[in-house]
Amino acid sequence: MAKIIDAKEAVALIKDGDCLMVGGFGLVGCPLTIVNELSQSHAKDLTIISNNLGEPGKGLGVLVLQKRVKKAIGSYFTSNPDVVQANQKGELEIQLLPQGTLAEAIRAGGAGIGGFYTPTGVGTKLAEGKERKLINGKEYLFEPSLRADVALIRAYKADRLGNLIYRKSSRNFNPMMATAAATVIAEVDEIVDVGALSAEEIVTPHLFVDYLTVKGECRL
């Protein structure tokens, strides 16, 4: 059964040097209560796997300004000029992946797959340094899967077991991240009794989820 903790206790599970997965497409589907609490803590030298690093001064963008992110793996960092600046100053290493490759690397990591071959990016700058393989006459690039120490994800509702449902387009990377980290913390609007969610609608079964945190008032 998932343990219910508050945002402070959630953040206490994150150590210096940890690799985190953080859900969200921009700020949509990002666990902002936990991320905001993280910005009040001291964990540093973090590697963050997330599609973006928030927006200027918002969400994960705060951690960038605090220089606590050592490396970021994602698909779209240009929407936050602070990230671009930190990278140019050499303070923040960035690994850029096509969005579909990022999503699949996380899915594979959670499914026990070591890596996969994708045709996306063949012949482009993002293919540099990657193993190439011809399969049935078509060229593919090898991409290793991704896993993390802690995943911070956002769901709509949980039941007390930790079964999760999502809301609209805030689902994005969250269900894969729920499968791909040693410790998974889900921030939710509401925790309901077991049985209140239909077995047909549950997207993330509870075996993936270690902790639940109820969303607080978000400071944005």
Place this chain on the structure above:
Amino acid sequence: MKAKEYIAARTAKELQDGDVVNLGIGIPTLVVDYLPRDVRVFVHSENGILGVGPSPGPEHADADLVNAGKLPVTVEEGSSFFDSAASFGMIRGGHVDVTILGTLEINQRGQIANWAVPGKAVLGVGGAMDLLEGAGKVIVATMHTNKDGQPKIVKETSLELTSLRPVDLIVTELAVFCVRDGRLRLIELAPHSTLEEVRQKTGAEFDIEWRENMETKGV
């Protein structure tokens, strides 16, 4: 009709009833406003929606419901939500019929560069490469020249290519080109443009293969 609206309206004619369509940011998002009544398409958004509807008024925006440009949208009846891995599986797996994209430049072979902005750090790619890889048909809907009046269609681009795959069709405010066998083919002029203007504003070689009623325009 302004240039961008013309491009959107002309591009809309390429869509067929029942198509699953992914729309890029900018002009491509306008295309659905110009669909004929008897053509219904299903708009796919790579952040996890099939069945995107029109944008809501500001008072009806839902913070959890945005498109890939992070703008508020609505959903139509019969829509569905899914995660990013499933969404890109749809794209790479060939389940999206058409993608309509903008671009920075297009080379003479119809390959596009639409992700790495010149002079800026290359730190964002998003879903562009996956869409080029997997969409059934790729249509570029773009202004013919850039903000400085320079051709976007050039012999060779110095920008980073998005994919080795050439696009299928290029629609601008002046003309429509198709790409076949690694060559650009001018198939149509816009109502108020001339072959001379297209030649002047295009930085690449192209063949002429008029389609539809172009002969009657006397070109």
